[in-house]
Amino acid sequence: MDAIFDVRNLSVYYGDKIGIKDVSLQIYRNKVTAVIGPSGCGKSTFLRTLNRLVELVEGVRIEGRVLFDGKNIFDRDVDPVELRRRVGMVFQHPNPFPKSIFENVAYGPKIHGIKDREKLQEIVEDSLKKAALWDEVKDRLSESALGLSGGQQQRLCIARAIATNPEVILFDEPTSALDPIASSKIEELMIELKKRYTVIVVTHNIQQAARISDYTAFFWMGELVEYDRTEKIFEYPENELTERYITGRVG
Amino acid sequence: MKVLEERLEKIKNELLELHRMSKNAVELSLKAALNDDVTRYQVEKIEKQADVLNTDIENDSLAAVALFQPVAKDLRFLSTVMRLSGNYERITDLALKIARFSISDNEFTEKLLAMQAVILEMFDIVERAIQGDTDRMRDELISRDDRLDMMKDEIIGGLLGGELSQENLSILLSAIHFERIGDILSKNGARIIFINEGRRVWIK
Numbered sequence: 001m002d003a004i005f006d007v008r009n010l011s012v013y014y015g016d017k018i019g020i021k022d023v024s025l026q027i028y029r030n031k032v033t034a035v036i037g038p039s040g041c042g043k044s045t046f047l048r049t050l051n052r053l054v055e056l057v058e059g060v061r062i063e064g065r066v067l068f069d070g071k072n073i074f075d076r077d078v079d080p081v082e083l084r085r086r087v088g089m090v091f092q093h094p095n096p097f098p099k100s101i102f103e104n105v106a107y108g109p110k111i112h113g114i115k116d117r118e119k120l121q122e123i124v125e126d127s128l129k130k131a132a133l134w135d136e137v138k139d140r141l142s143e144s145a146l147g148l149s150g151g152q153q154q155r156l157c158i159a160r161a162i163a164t165n166p167e168v169i170l171f172d173e174p175t176s177a178l179d180p181i182a183s184s185k186i187e188e189l190m191i192e193l194k195k196r197y198t199v200i201v202v203t204h205n206i207q208q209a210a211r212i213s214d215y216t217a218f219f220w221m222g223e224l225v226e227y228d229r230t231e232k233i234f235e236y237p238e239n240e241l242t243e244r245y246i247t248g249r250v251g
Numbered sequence: 252m253k254v255l256e257e258r259l260e261k262i263k264n265e266l267l268e269l270h271r272m273s274k275n276a277v278e279l280s281l282k283a284a285l286n287d288d289v290t291r292y293q294v295e296k297i298e299k300q301a302d303v304l305n306t307d308i309e310n311d312s313l314a315a316v317a318l319f320q321p322v323a324k325d326l327r328f329l330s331t332v333m334r335l336s337g338n339y340e341r342i343t344d345l346a347l348k349i350a351r352f353s354i355s356d357n358e359f360t361e362k363l364l365a366m367q368a369v370i371l372e373m374f375d376i377v378e379r380a381i382q383g384d385t386d387r388m389r390d391e392l393i394s395r396d397d398r399l400d401m402m403k404d405e406i407i408g409g410l411l412g413g414e415l416s417q418e419n420l421s422i423l424l425s426a427i428h429f430e431r432i433g434d435i436l437s438k439n440g441a442r443i444i445f446i447n448e449g450r451r452v453w454i455k
Contacts, residue, residue: 207320234322236449246322248255 004029010064019045021222032199034209037219043202051087052080088161092173094153096145104145108164131159151182171201210234255319273339274374276346283350294350298343305340345428352421359422366429373436380443392440399433
């Protein structure tokens, strides 16, 4: 199996507090990996470490290594902005810019130096198609993104992440603010996206993890308790704590 | 998840009730076959109750799956319980078939009674397993299932060459049904191991 991320003995501290402790795992290319666990277990910290977004928190300290395509993302010669281009992110609440639909998607490519209007149009159309939003917005690209529904806004944010041509897309509870129909579309989209990208999703919805992911990592109090094929985790978990968590008896 | 746990407990109790019903049907079946109409009526009644309880268990299990989307052991329990329940309903069908035969007390009656006694032991072993004690269950069921096979073969061997009267045919079919009930109980035992341990085993 081809690992895109190889996480080795990763620990993250917020001052004196442990965010995650001695985590080692491999994330596989073109697979959906779900990260589950109760609130405060370190799953979002883990996700935000993969694109070094966690560094923006004051007082944070990181130990261990995260190899991305074989290169440690914490090496001095790694540009975090370029890393975040390659490792895109979609957040819990849809957060479009107060700009047009077109400008939202074109924003990333523009700041990465693409100025040509035709090229930008091509990227916007392609990204919106990949985010399964094109048919719904193609006739109103110049309208404000804030006029879209919550589910459409979230798909717009996915299109925005796709527009910079990433290799990995991180999703931090991407459907928790959406209704079931919009959530279902995002879930289908994540499964579709893995054909081109590696998808890592933090979710509180364990049924969602079971439905969409190939691999599942279960975190508990900052530690990685169990990591395996999703089918295995949800049918025959090795660890009793995993079983108790996914069956709702703890956490 | 207290609500789910309560539902699982209710379904488990229903399954135990069905288990005991089918054991009762088997226990009465041979007595009924020995021309006891009152007992035959009792077996018929049990068979009808078992049909209803089997349907209740299926409905309760499906509702729990739909409402709680269980995983791991809970899902194994609910998906397997529907098959266990169907198997018990099948056992009561077979017991009723035996009960509807007409057999006079003869040299083969003792052999059928011996088969019945082995099956009742198997019921007790499986009941312990449903209540959580699966220690040695597999070995205990295998040895009894093998004994049933041999006992059935002995009965068939004894009947071969003789006149195939209606009564002898009833004895032969009773032996086959008893042996089949033993198979079904063994399968139920294997499925209980699957629920508890998540591994598939064969008891045959």
